[in-house]
Structure formats: structure tokens, C-alpha cells
Amino acid sequence: MANVTLTIDGQKVTVPAGTTVLDAARSAGIFIPTLCHDPAIPGFGACRLCIVEIPGMRNLPASCVTTVAEGMVVHTASEAVIEARRTIIDLLLANHPQDCLTCEKNGDCRLQDYAFMYGVRQTSFHGERKNYPLDDSNPYIIRDQNKCILCGKCVRTCQAVPGRSVIDFGYRGFNTRVVTAMDVPLGESDCVYCARCVAVCPVGALTYKPMAGKGRTWEIQRKPVTCTFCESGCTFELNIKDGKVIGITAKEPGPGRPLCLKGRLGLELLYVEEPMTPMLKKDGRFVPVSWAEALGLEGVVARMKEVEGK
């Protein structure tokens, strides 16, 4: 495809036609903040934090969904852009708990990063805030909708796996939130706890329950590991603190990598020193099960015992 040359913050950048302004800027080492942008599922354009100024264009376009054009001039940090970004962060903070001290995501939170970067110390709006009960209905994922910034990454990553689509947006306006079908708690939904959603959540709205309280993000080293339970070969990460594996989390899911609970549990059994008893849903309730049952190996184990007995 032909190349296009544009100017970003005074710097000439040449990229293939069809590239987004965001990718063009990133390729030139120019930083643009994003919350909803997911390189695996691009084109959503919801958080509006990545807006830039392009003379000749109406308004401030979102760089993640604006394609480059020959001769285009882009300002990523003009006065209008900074004001808009600060205001958007301000608006998000106005509807977000300020409990970073105890948040699992502290230190690895995009909202926190951008508030720091743009110097938004606290929100300037003091009005209604979301007040939803914590969804603690299952053994694997903690869902705190009060922290949700509605970037929709979880929704899109869930929909990217055929047959899942467990969550989607529900309600309208200020009451918009991510819901399961009929808005039941996650534990009662068809969720299979692959935790793709947890892996992509930029804030602390979705956290991995087995890791809760086990360490701060900066104390944890991460090491990728490939799951070999099936041919998909999904990548997970060993979370290591003080030399001990304290949990397994999913690495950012990509196309063709469905991730699954079985794979993650299998890796936990392999790597985690004291793995949590696996839980499976039976008759709508989570019950502890044997590792053989959790990993679907009951038949094999039984057969092995049979052979052993002979």
C-alpha cells in the first residue's frame, strides 16, 4: 500500500495509507493516551482521551479512529487538546472511587497514570456517583462497577470469542453500565471465567480474585508462559513475588487465543505453590471440586487407577 506523509507535532512521519493517526504518532514515538483503544479490536472510539487537533477538521477527532491523509497536520498536545483531556479525566474521576490506596490495580491503572500525567489532582465536580454493590458472586473475578470507566474493552474482548458475548452495555446515559444478560451477577451468568476481560481492563473494575491482597503490582514480576492444554497455545503470565509464583493471569488476549478457565487452572496446578481449590459451577452454584474434575481428567485418572489395579 502507498505511503502517506503527515506532520505530527512538527515532526514529519511517513506511514502506510490507512494507518490511524494514533498508530502513526506511536510509530514516531509520540505519546497519545488511550483508555478504550484495543489494538486487537480497534475502531471503537469511545473514551475520547486520544483526541487530537487537526486543522481543517471539525471538532477534535479521536486519533484511534481517524486515518492519516497526505499532508495532514496533527497537534497532539495543543491547548484545546490538553483542556479536553484534562476535562475528560476530571469527568471520569468525578464518577470513580478515590480509593487508590487499597485498589488492587494501584500502580498499574491507566486512569491513575493519566491523572498524574495531566496533573488532575482531584475532580472539580461534586455530584452523584455510581453506587453499585460489589459483584463478588464467583470465585474468580471481582467486578466493581463503581470503578468501571465504560471503555468497553471487556465487552469487545468477550464478544471476540465466538459463542461467548457474556457481557454488553446496558441502560442509558449516566446509568450505563456493563451488564450480563438480564443483568444478573457474573456468577449466575454464562461467564466461563477465562478472564480475558480482566486482562484488558485498564482500571480496577475487574480484578482476579485469587490474586487479591497477595501483592502490589510493583512487587510482582511477570513471566510469560504458554499453555499446552490445547492447540490454541494461549499465553498466560506467572505472577512472581519474592521468587514464589503467587498466581496465573491471562496475558492480553489476541485473535485466535480464546483463553479458558481450564487452561488457567492447569497452569496454577503446575506453577503455583499453594493453588486454590478449584471451583466449578454445579446446579448454578460454585462448589469445590477435585483437580481431576476441574481439568476434565476424571476419565483418564479412573482409567489409570484401573490399569494400576490390574
Place this chain on the structure above:
Amino acid sequence: MKSLMDKCCEKCFHSPASPCKDYIKCRRQGPLCHEDESCRAKYKAFLEDIHLPEDSSRRQILICAGTGCTSSGSRKLVDALVEELQKQGLQDRVSVKITGCHGFCEQGPLMIVEPQKIFYTRVQVEDIPEIVAGHLVGGQVVERLLYVDPATGEKSLTYETVPFYAKQKRLVLANCGHINPEEIADYVANDGYLALTKALFEMTPEQVIEEVKISGLRGRGGAGFPTGMKWSFVRAAEGDKKYVVCNADEGDPGAFMDRSVLEGDPHAVLEGMLICGYAVGADEGYIYVRAEYPLAIHRLKIAIAQAEECGLIGDNILNSGFNFHIKIKAGAGAFVCGEETALLTSIEGNRGMPRPRPPFPAQKGLWGKPTNINNVETFANVPLIIRNGGAWYAAMGTEKSKGTKIFALTGKVNNTGLVEVPMGITMREIIFGVGGGIRDGKKFKAVQIGGPSGGCLPEEQLDLPIDYESLTSAGAIMGSGGLVVMDETTCMVDVARFFLNFTQAESCGKCTPCREGTKRMLEILTRICEGQGKEEDIETLERLARVVKSTALCGLGQTCPNPILSTLRYFRDEYEAHIRDKRCPARVCQALLVYTINAEKCTGCGSCARACPAGAISGEKKQPHVIDISRCIKCGNCMQKCKFGAVEKA
């Protein structure tokens, strides 16, 4: 032969399976393929049944069966009238016909006696015997049911002389209120489907697009994009399959022009879509109409079924080789689905949330295929343009906005209803001419134009010639054409709060500035109305409005700050009065009102004290009473009860 659309004799072979290209012309001037006096007489008789000649001794009674008149009881009139006519033995001489909306719903139920054009308003079942005996038998017009101009007190005998209609230029609405929308023959007798015939047999698709370009028609949905240009984009777009979508998700509070066109003249919209389909190369159309318009959906279904039966929708239409099918999709009532990308997403079966543009629907629309999406009023203009030529259309209006526009005039104005006027007319002509001025002799204050995302224009903008550009530069938008007239008793901060309340509730929640920004703007406005406003609030509002306008994803978010920005621009002093003086100049914001009793007017009757639920009023009998402000809950009961006008609010 039961209808004009049927065959006159066995020589006529037209059917959807064996279409004849002269079908429409034949029904109006025919038969064309053979000479037969009796066949000719049959068609003529049907045509005269639809349009009584002026000297006819027969009478035709048109009863409005639009949503407005139906809810004020017009259906009962039809039954009562038919019964009464039978009783009097007039059923052969007088026919009864239902029509769509006349646009003057507040005067409904409306009744017209043709061919004399007598116009009766607010007709009730009890009036039927008098109309039949007095007018139809006795030839005496029932004077008391005629329209009376509230400004002059003059009565109008015919609809042509009613000032509300006389000052309009009804082209798109020409058939509404005059034809039976449930009968395709009525539409055909009024030049219906002639434009389709012309387009299919006398024009190439490119010529059709060129004609629309010449006309200067712009999208009536609000943004005003040139229609011909949009069509040419869709025609040029590559794709094996293309769609035509009609946006009938009319959601602006008070706007009902699209509903009225669909209810009153559905075939005009279908014909517009067919012509568009031919021009852009599409073979399938969708009408996305909100489920809250059951009558419009009902009439559309009838219209589509009749057009299919006549071979005007389907395969090989009129033997031209052009195929086009139309489906109805009922929307579930989300305001944002009027936004084109949200609408398409909704048709696809997903939650109606806008998606970024580009790609525009013309490139990637419904199911990723090139899609031409126009609103109801735009499509209804198309047959007129093709029939009369683009130049004819372009002769009306201003340099950049051509033709006519339908406005939904409402609020504190004498005549409310649907108003079709040429572009370039001034707001003053609409409000004080067609609308008959402000109700109760009050003073005009502002007019809100363009729905909840529009702006409020003050007195000094009244002489602005209305077109897309002038409205935008004045801080409003054309929008769908809602016009809410406000008088001196309206608080502009409260108005801004009202519209923000609407847009905030209707935001889809996808993008941050719209979802969170509208909420905070609404909270600030509410605070100001409650007397809790702070000096920095205006600045914060301006910043939020600026950011939401420039960063929101779709048109809803980008325009929702307009009510705030325009009221701040023209009525800033009202905001300042609320914030600094804790005073509502229009005396609307309850929290800021102070009720007092004028001692000179008070007779000491005590009815105010008895009406006060808070026990805040005291006083000796026959002595002036006083209100204890600290206990007053500002309910206004005392003011309502006082017969002497002694209770005052400030």
C-alpha cells in the same frame, strides 16, 4: 373493477408477474393500450370519486384520522357520520373518507366538506346530526364549528382562508389531510408514482442524481447534507449489494412532521425510496420507524402491501428490470437511534450505539454495505423534485437552502401545529404570521429551534432568514424542525436544564464527554435553578460545553450543549441573576421565589392561611395577612387561592 388500480377489462395484463410500463399513466388517462369508452368511463368515474369536480352535487367528507385527531375522538365521528347518513338516506350522495394529519391538531377533530372546502374544527359526535341535517341536507354551513382566528375573531369558511394554512406553502404536506393514506388509488390520482415512472423510463440513474443535485435538496433530518451528493457517493461506492434506509426515528420532543407524513402520505416516502434505490443502485430498503408510532407503522404496512400488490414494489417494477423491496424495522425507542450509525447498528440487531465516521454509511453502512440513509421528509421531497424538475424546486428558498421545510410549531403561540414554509422565511413570519402571535397577549422571549440539541434564539434574531447556515451561526441548528416558542414567563436557565435532562437521559453512554459531561452540566444547571449556583459555575459550564461539543463521538453529544451555549449567549443576565442575586427574573425557579402579601390588596379573608400547608400565613380577620418566609415552602397554594391578587411572588 373495485378500485382505480384494478384492470378495466381482460385486455389489461398488468400484474406484478407481468408488469406493464404504462400502468400508472393508464390509470389516470387510460386505457392506453386499447380504445374502449366504457373502460375509459370506469377510470374516470374512479378518479372523480377521489376528486369530486367543483360543480358536483355530491359531497365528500374528509375526517382526519391522524394521531392527534384520533386521540380527540375522530374515529367515533366516522361511525356516527356513516350511521347518520344512512338514516337520512344520503349514503349514495355523500361519501366519508379518512385522511392523515392536517397539522392543526389542537383544533381537532378536523372535518372537511368537499368540494366546497368547508373546514370544521373540534367536531364532536353530538355535532353530526346538525352537520348532516343542516349542511348536507339544508345547505347551511354550521357556523359555530368554523375556525375562529384568536387574533381577529374572524371566522374562516374554508381551509384555504384559515390564516394558519393561508400563509404556508404546503408541498410535502399537500396530500396530508386530503387523501386517504390507506388507499393507494388516492395517491395515484394525486400524481403519485408518476415520478417513479419518469425516473425509470425517461432518466438514467445519473440523471436522477443530477436532478436532485440541481434541486439543492438537503437532508431534512437536521445536518443538512446535500442529498444529491450523498446519492452520488452511494452510487459510486463499490459493492455487490446496496441499501436504502429511511430514518423515521423521529425523537425530538414536540416534532411530529415525519409521523404526519408517514400517517398521511406514506406512498410519497415509498416512492422517494424507490427513486433513490434506482438512482444509487440498491435493491433493498429499510424504514426504521419508532415503535411509539403504531399508526405510522400500520399505514406503512398497508401502503407497502398495496404497492406490492400493484407491482410498484418488488421485482421487475413496471417491467423496467428494477427490483426493490422494502422492510419495516420498528425501533425500540432510543433517541440516539435517530443518529444514522446507531440506527444502522440497531437494524443489525445490536444495541443502538453510534460508531465513528468515517467510514460513512455511503461506504460502509448496513451490514458493511454501501447504504444511503435519508429521513422521511427528505424522501417525501424526492417525487416532487423528479416530477417538477430540480430547477423548479431550486427556485424556492435561499442561496444554500432550497425548497420548503416543515416545522413543528409549539409552545406559547396562538396556532400550534405543523407548518410548511419556504426556506428563507423569517422566524417572525412563522411565529407572528402562521402562528398568529404569542398566546394571551404576552411578550415574546425566545424560540427554541432544532429539538433538544438546538438553541434558543431571542427577539433580535427574529428577522433572521431561516436556512441551515444562518441558524448555525446564530447558535441553533435546523435539526428536525421543532420550534418551541417561549414567552416572558419562561426561565431560560430552567429551559437549558430541561433540555439537558433530556439529552443526559438519552445519551447512549458510549463516549465519556457525553455520558459524564451532560450529567455534570445538568447538575450545575439544577444547582443554579435551586439557588445554589456559584460564581464559577458559568465558566465551568462553558468549559464543559466546549469540551463536550468538540470531543463527543456523535451528533447527539456534539450538539447537546447548544441549549446552554445559546442561552448563555443571549440570556447571560438571567444566569447571573440566579447566581448572584438568587433571583429568577421569570419567576419560575421555585427555590428562588419569595411570596409576599400586598397589604393594600389583602382583605383579610383568610383563604390563603387556610390553604397554606405549612402554616406560614397568619393575620387577624379582616386585617392584612403576612407570610413567614422562614416557614414558607413555596408551593404557591396561597397565590392560587387569593381572589384579590394580593399574593405576589418575586
